[in-house]
Amino acid sequence: MGRRKIEMKMVKDSNSRQVTFSKRRNGLFKKANELATLCAAHIAIVVFSPGGKPFSFGHPSVDVVVQRLLNWEMDPKDETNSHVDVEQGAKVEQLNEQLIDLVNQLEIEKKRGEMLDKALKAKGLSKYCKKSINDLGLDELLHMKASLEKLRENLKSHIDDMEASSSLLLLKGATKENDG
Missing domain, CATH: 3.40.1810.10 (Transcription factor, MADS-box)
Known part of the structure; x- marks a missing residue:
């Protein structure tokens, strides 16, 4: 380009x-x-x-x-x-x-x-962020809990992917140094 x-x-x-x-x-x-x-x-x-x-x-x-x-x-x-x-x-x-x-x-x-x-x-979660957690009802709290658990799973998966990529990059860098 x-x-x-x-x-x-x-x-x-x-x-x-x-x-x-x-x-x-x-x-x-x-x-x-x-x-x-x-x-x-x-x-x-x-x-x-x-x-x-x-x-x-x-x-x-x-x-x-x-x-x-x-x-x-x-x-x-x-x-x-x-x-x-x-x-x-x-x-x-x-x-x-x-x-x-x-x-x-x-x-x-x-x-x-x-x-x-x-x-x-x-x-659709922005409404939870504007309210105090004390003002949320049981259904809203359960929905928020489920959303947070899903977010935690996604973050853990993303972190695992990043760690794997980082390890591969380190290995690749180490092999280049040994070849050079």
């Missing part, structure tokens, strides 16, 4: 726009990190998501680059604080990466929650 050229215009669908933003932001930060590593460049990037949330990348850190920009008269060859700046920059970079990972995990969990809500509605 290959890559195709995407027309440069604003993405209309807000969900697609958020996904595009996340992917392009990560790509932008990755390229900036490569440029900083390869060329020893000081880089700072600040972007705001379509929802208004700020994201930043800086090498050695955003603060160091901004301070350098604000104090332009300062001699760039003055490296009295460069060791501290590099350590702080590495720590900030690590924290930025953790933040990006957590935001990505949050997005995945939000989508998972939406999928679970849709599944509950499709199964």
Whole structure:
């Protein structure tokens, strides 16, 4: 299939726009990190998501680059604080990466929650989730119990399938290492 050229215009669908933003932001930060590593460049990037949330990348850190920009008269060859700046920059970079990972995990969990809500509605179980368990009648509780037991069986089956697949992948990886 290959890559195709995407027309440069604003993405209309807000969900697609958020996904595009996340992917392009990560790509932008990755390229900036490569440029900083390869060329020893000081880089700072600040972007705001379509929802208004700020994201930043800086090498050695955003603060160091901004301070350098604000104090332009300062001699760039003055490296009295460069060791501290590099350590702080590495720590900030690590924290930025953790933040990006957590935001990505949050997005995945939000989508998972939406999928679970849709599944509950499709199964007709969403009415149980809106009521307190103390407000359910005997028939509703028995139906919910049966549904939960079926869910547990499905989960156990899915976990068993995943463990089997994982074992096969590990075995395949081990045979490749032995062949190589």
